[in-house]
Amino acid sequence: MNIALIGYGKMGKTIERIAHQRGHTVVCIIDVDNLQMFDSEEFKSADIVIEFTSPSVAEHNIRKCFARGKSVVCGTTGWTERLSALKKEIDEQNYTLFWSSNFSLGMNVFFALNTYLAKIMNKFPSYDIAMEEVHHTHKADTPSGTAITLAESILHEIDRKTVWVDGAARNPNEVSIESIRTGDVPGIHTVIYESNVDEITLTHSAKSRDGFALGAIIAAEFTLGKKGFLGMNDMMKF
Ligand SMILES: NC(=O)c1ccc[n+]([C@@H]2O[C@H](COP(=O)([O-])OP(=O)(O)OC[C@H]3O[C@@H](n4cnc5c(N)ncnc54)[C@H](O)[C@@H]3O)[C@@H](O)[C@H]2O)c1
Structure with a gap:
């Protein structure tokens, strides 16, 4: 595959590095200092574009790829509020975008466990729910896209929770997300269910990128x- x-x-x-290990060829690399490469022969020769x-x-960037007939895999987080309008356009125009807030296969198992646990815990109102995410100090968005994905699944399953908040919860209907920025941590996400008598925690910790x-x-x-808007559930088929 030409990437x-x-x-x-x-x-x-x-x-x-990992594309080479899997036998693929990186034919074009675009960053801020060579944006003209979008119109190069190298870009034209790509089978697929990966955007981070x-x-x-x-x-x-995604729109520039679509305009040049390219399918895109995008992992950039922090712009989900614009994603639903783009999804509509993708369906109408027959474009292809695979987007995920977290491409780690283990994290996607964690997403499935999080949903399963939330379905169970909906029946146990004595547990409050909170989340914590830890990342490196250069991360642009807070809370992380992954934390938002986890929180939205919790809100979908737990009737007593209707909104996530960035920081401490002030009302019982809120799920708090505490964000910690330190060192070069690739990403740690924890979901905590706490009652007066015990605590259940689910943690995923990425060892590297x-x-x-x-x-x-x-x-x-x-x-x-493939065509359309794709995500990890399409690929992992839970
Ligand atoms: N989905 C996932 O699994 C996942 C995992 C890790 C990081 N991320 C996200 O991926 C994104 C990138 O993470 P990173 O750690 O590589 O960040 P980074 O800051 O190390 O790299 C971003 C790069 O994008 C370049 N860039 C900025 N504007 C550009 C433009 N207009 N055109 C081309 N290049 C441009 C920057 O110069 C930089 O080299 C972030 O949004 C991060 O949250 C997602």
Whole structure:
């Protein structure tokens, strides 16, 4: 598979290394200093584009790819409020976008466990629910896209919770998300159910960025030849 990378930061570099290990060719790398490469022969030769940049530019980059007939796998987080309008356009125009807030295969098992646990805990109102996420100090968005995905599943399943909040909860209907920024932590997410008598915690801890990069490349392999808006549930088939 010929891959074009947009964004050559921490994730872009990890994806390049793992793509080579899986026998793929990175034919084009675009970052802020060579945006003209969107119109290059190298970009044209890509079978698929993988985009990991920043929240303010991801949608614009995706649209540039669509305009050039390319399917995109995007892992950039922090712009989900614009995703539903884009999804509609993708369906209407027959574009292809695979987006996930977290490409780690283990985290997607965690997503399924989180939903399953929330379904059970809906019947146990004596437990309050809170979340914590820890990331490196350069992360642009707070809370993390992954934490928001986890929180939204909880809100979907738990009748007594209607909204997530960034920081401490003030009302019983709120799920608090505490964000901690420290060192070079690739990502730790914890969901906590606490009653007066005990505590149940689910934690996923990424050891490095390799798991995200591997998941993004497997997603690119999966996306090849498909149309529409795709996500990890389509690929992992829980
Ligand atoms: N979905 C996942 O599994 C997952 C995992 C890790 C990180 N992320 C997200 O991926 C994104 C990138 O993370 P990172 O750690 O690589 O960040 P980073 O800051 O190390 O790299 C971002 C790169 O994008 C480049 N960039 C900025 N604007 C650009 C533009 N207009 N065109 C092309 N390149 C541009 C920057 O110069 C930089 O090299 C973030 O949103 C992060 O939250 C997602």
